[in-house]
Amino acid sequence: MTNTFDDWTRLCRLLDDDPELTPATLDSVEAGESPWDALIEGLDDSGALAYLDKSDTGAELADALPALPRIIRTGIELDEVGDINELDRAITSANELLAAHGLTLLYLADPDDEDAHPLVAVPTADLDEINALIEKLYG
Structure with missing residues (x-):
């Protein structure tokens, strides 16, 4: 159990x-x-967490992201993301902008809601470790 606690803590x-x-x-x-x-x-x-629905557009993404603490600290402008109609393309565009600040958006599957598209901004340098922990704990 200790390893599980350590992994969840990390x-x-x-x-x-x-x-x-x-x-x-x-x-x-x-x-x-x-x-x-x-x-x-x-x-x-x-x-x-930016808790979106997979039917949302870039406009909803552009509205949600600036409220995330890690994104607030960058002062980044995400207006161009709002012009994209498809959420996946908008996320790709946002990630291109966030990369300059060392951040990326990570999708966290919600098993209770298949239509949900929860996103969290994480440091790009931590992405591999985060994904490995998610796979170990949840995958």
Whole structure:
């Protein structure tokens, strides 16, 4: 169980610096509940998650991203993303802009909502480690 706690702790810290995220996620592990659900809820509660629907467009993405703490700190303008009608293309465009700031958007699948498209901005340098932890814990 210790390795599981360590892995969830590391994943939480890589995804967001909210001090409440890790304890809430670990509490769900101890309670035998879904830590993935707790993680998504915690990211949403902290404001670090852009919770979109896969039918949304670039306009909704451009509205949601500037509120994410890591994106706020960059001061980046995402207006051009709002002109794109397809969400996947808008995410690609946003990632091109975010790359200059060392960030990328990471899709976190929500098993409770197939139409959901939750995104979190993470440092590009941490992406491989994040994906490896997600695969280990959830995959």
